[in-house]
């Protein structure tokens with residue numbers, strides 16, 4: 001039974017729990033779920049299942065009886081593989097003590113938010129942003145302060161002066177998701193440097209959500225705080241196996257930061273999930289060590305999907321589109337359609353495609369729609385065709 005908002009049990013809850021928002025993406029998903037022939041592009045995941053070489057490592061681990069309580073910070077083999085992956089990716093050295101295995105990127109965000117801000121505190125969040133970010137901050141009693149990006153001829157941009165001006169005496173952190181879900185906005189190294197300089201001056205933490213670091217279309221990876229920061233800077237890096245290695249359903253990710261915070265992170269893991277199952281960590285280790293060809297394939301498919309959908313929408317004459325530099329979403333506006341929640345529901349009924357309404361990503365997302373293009377090209381072609389035909393009719 002659902003507990004509704006006028007139920008006395010609901011009224012008795014802590015306000016932070018009571019006010020946790022329902023995801024606006026899930027609303028459309030529930031509306032369209034199960035429609036025959038519908039092409040779903042609302043979720044943040046590709047269409048490929050986890051490859052055999054990854055899941056077989058999990059099966060082997062289970063067969064070997066690795067079914068006991070696990071290391072709270074992560075098994076040593078996985079932490080060492082994370083250090084190797086970072087060395088390869090960022091071209092500098094990393095000690096394995098910097099890495100902490102979490103229940104997905106989501107738990108990494110939750111732990112980072114808990115470490116940084118509580119009741120009375122504020123965290124700056126450029127928006128439109130993935131709704132789980134602001135919700136994770138608010139559920140701790142802290143206030144997410146939205147700083148809107150602008151959408152213009154150069155695509156999505158963040159005005160750094162506006163970001164810095166939003167900081168008050170209560171600000172404890174800045175959440176930077178680059179490349180961004182949903183806009184694809186990707187900070188330049190200079191922008192990251194400026195944000196870091198500001199955070200250092202004010203003593204703020206940066207939560208650096210770089211889960212789309214490899215989904216970047218102008219190079220092998222996006223610019224990262226790892227390029228500009230020192231190991232002891234106040235930065236909590238959030239990352240995940242979900243996107244790179246098609247493991248969204250596994251729920252495994254990682255947090256990285258100074259080893260000085262290791263005991264605190266271990267405690268926060270202990271008192272929430274008590275760690276990620278060892279068999280999943282075995283699979284994640286293999287993903288890092290042997291998963292580059294699969295990851296490259298995924299990025300190539302996303303690039304193709306992006307090109308198909310951008311070209312299609314440009315031809316429609318009704319969409320305001322800017323090619324995203326990173327991540328795997330197109331966040332676009334449709335002329336004459338301001339109520340994008342209603343538009344998302346109509347597209348389910350009238351075009352048989354599932355998109356997420358921009359309203360789900362904060363007020364700065366009003367008037368926009370999010371479409372995930374990490375899928376096989378034929379499917380993206382078909383979905384783009386349906387969308388463009390619908391736009392031309394309207």
Ligand SMILES: Cc1ncc(COP(=O)(O)O)c(C=O)c1O
Nearest residue numbers: 044104105106130181240242253
């Ligand atoms: C910006 C961002 N951060 C973190 C995550 C968390 O991913 P997961 O919890 O699946 O690892 C997502 C997933 O969509 C995301 O878009």
